[in-house]
Amino acid sequence: MSPPDGKAPAGQAPATSPPDRQEPGRGGPVARLLDVRDLVVSYDGRRSVDGVSFSVEPGQVVAVVGESGSGKTTTALAVIGLLPGNASVDSGGVRLGEADLTGWSDRRLRHIRGARIGLVPQDPANSLDPVKTVGAQIGEVLRIHRAGDRRTIRRRVLDLLARVGLPDPETRARQYPHELSGGMRQRVLIAIAIALRPSLIIADEPTSALDVTVQRRILDLIDDLRTEYGTAVLLVTHDLGVAASRSDHLVVMKDGRVVEQGPTATVLAAPEADYTKRLLADAPALSARPFRDPPALSARPFTDQPALSGRSFTGRPASSAHPSADQPAIVVRDLVKEFRVGRRPFRAVDGAGFEVRRGTTHALVGESGSGKTTTARMVARFATPTSGTVSIAGAPDGRHFRRHVQLVYQNPYGSLDPRQSIEEIVAEPLRNFGLGDRAARRARVAELLDRVALPRDVSARRPRELSGGQRQRVAIARALAAGPEVIVLDEAVSALDVTVQAQILDLLERLQRDLGLTYLFISHDLAVVRQISHTVSVMSKGRIVETGTTRQVFTEPRHEYTRELLAAIPERVR
Known part of the structure; x- marks a missing residue:
């Protein structure tokens, strides 16, 4: 059995789920809404989940964290009976309230899905039917469960769209998924999940594809709905910052097993398993490392890397002139990029300008559509500016x-x-x-x-x-x-798990020290930017609204948009 606080011994999965928690001021235990006990799941005979146990109480947020392949999504899909055809539940059980769901057929589970358990899937781009309107897809779950006639369902669809914060519900209901942004599509998925006011929502990486500010709004929405309806949430995520700031109870998985679990504050303050300690140390949102202040101007210039000519190494090509050590490696001036959209040009980048010192890392940050990737492509000459200039010191034509x-x-x-x-x-x-x-x-x-x-x-x-x-x-x-000499990194670590991400960031820092490389680092993740960059430019709607050292931007932001971005990341990294 696990200790009374629900934490398993370091490196060991609890044999059973944590005992019932005593409700403050009452003598009896709090009833479990969901109880997963000794769950074992295999894919084609290969064990993927091995003896997982945990519980979720009414109104509680339980976060399941771990790297890709740890078994966290498989566990969540087993709860709702949506495992793929090559997967099987070999042993263990899942209870929802008094109902034992173990061994239920898919047909029987359909009465549970939507009505008692809602699912918010990971990818909003691929989770909605592209040939059905948004309103039809929300209404479908109501029709399946016979939650009213056509007029009642239509009214409920509009109410749900308004409830999840989508403006002009009448218009949104008639639109198709491709006409909505990623954040809007994720709100539609949440509307579907809460349509029948289930007692449990399983949220599988619900914000992994979203910008930091959109992520915060989605998580705030889930919190508001939980408060209003008393809904519990099983949150599956590899983002330790999200888990730390949004959950009551933390379940840490590795290689299909639970290595540690307990109240989130307890696990964060005193992790027992070595794996948990490593996850927390690697998470940029939780490890407030010192700022990387720009080096002094007298820092050594770029170190020649060996190049090849003919049969042997000969050094850098003659066409690449050596700039002085204090000359900027990248100079961007009044950069503009327009795209033709219908009859009117769309200005994706509007007068951007910045400089990057040799041997340093400059970050471009902002939400999707802010123009940062378009700017990076112009710096790397994969796109031609409409006007303005990009100069790379020493680069040949x-x-x-x-x-x-x-x-x-x-x-x-x-x-x-x-x-x-x-x-x-x-x-x-x-x-x-x-x-x-x-x-x-x-x-x-x-x-x-x-x-x-x-x-x-x-x-x-x-x-x-x-x-x-x-x-x-x-x-x-x-x-x-x-x-x-210059490497442009376009969201180069955003698709990686936290431990792999930390390894790549450490590698980039080491290469920069060893080779004197200059980086232009594109990211929407300010926790990562804080760790890797010396200087930062914040972009919004194609314009740079603030530039400075990373320390200045994070500790003394001047622009309201920058303050909004910083407010969307966990407290520890501000």
């Missing part, structure tokens, strides 16, 4: 510009050619620029794999054989291959 400036994309799953080996991927820039013969390129690949802390034997593998973090290391190695 023409195709050799790419040797000086490289881009690392957000998605390590989509940015690598699945048909190539890792060696071919990393060596591709060397082949493109005609640098070195086969033996020299192979030696350079081996050197780069060492530098990004990958074993050399991965060179013969394909991307599908590597984890997400390993793939992103490959992408960074490829970016370093031709010896650039």
Whole structure:
């Protein structure tokens, strides 16, 4: 049995769910709304969830946290009976109030879904039917459970759209999912989940694809609904900051097992399992590291990386002139980018300007649509400005510009050619620029794999054989291959789990120290930006509203939009 506070011994899953909690001022225990006991789930005979136990009380928020593959989503789907066809519940049980759901058929579970358990899935882009209007999809759950006639259902749909904070419900009900933003689509999913006022909502990574301010609004909405309806929430997330600020009880999973659980404040203050300690130490939102102040102007200039010419390493190409140590690596002036939308031009970037010192990291932050990625693409010359200038110190013109400036994309799953080996991927820039013969390129690949802390034997593998973090290391190695000075990182860690994210951030800092690299870092995650950047520009609606050192922007924000962004992240990192 677990101790009375519900915490399991360090590194050990509790054999049973925590005992009933005593309700303040009363003699009896609080009834459990959900009780998961010794749950075992397998995929094609391979065990994915191994003896998981926890409980959820009425009105409580229980957060299940862990890395990808830890079994947290499988556990949540097993509760609501939505496991894929190749999965099976081998043993254990799930109770909802007095009902034992173990072994229920899908047909019988349909009476529970929506009515007593609501689900908010992870991806709002793929969770709604693209050929049905928003109103029809919300109304569907009401029709299935026969919650009124057509007029009553329509009125209820409009009420729900208003309740989740969507303006002009009449118009929204007639729209299709593609006509709504990501945050609006997530609100529609919440409206579907609460339509029948269930006693439990399972929220599976409900904000992972959303900007920080939209994330806060969605989580505030869930909190408001919980307060109003007394609904309990099972929150599945890899974001320790979200779990820390929104949950009452924390369940930490690793490799299909619960390694620790207990009241959130207790686990955060005194974690017992080594894995929990590592998760908390790696989470940017919970580990308030010192600010990275810009180095003194006398800091050493960019260190030449070996480049290849013919058969051997010869140093940087002659076309790349050495700027002085105190000359900015990137200078952006009055940058404008317009796109034609119908008859009117849409100005995605409107007069942006900033400078980045050599050997430092400058972050562009803002919500989706703020113009930060478009700005980054213009800096990397993947997009042409409508007006304004971008200067990269020492960078040659023409195709050799790419040797000086490289881009690392957000998605390590989509940015690598699945048909190539890792060696071919990393060596591709060397082949493109005609640098070195086969033996020299192979030696350079081996050197780069060492530098990004990958074993050399991965060179013969394909991307599908590597984890997400390993793939992103490959992408960074490829970016370093031709010896650039400037690397543009577009949401380069946003798709990674917290521990892998921490490893990549540490790698980037080490490479910057060793090689004198200059980074332009694009992100909507201010907790990550606080950790990695020396200076910051905040973008809103295509314009830069504030620029300064990271310390200045975080501790003395001048613009209201910056203050709104900072208010949306957990207290510990402000």
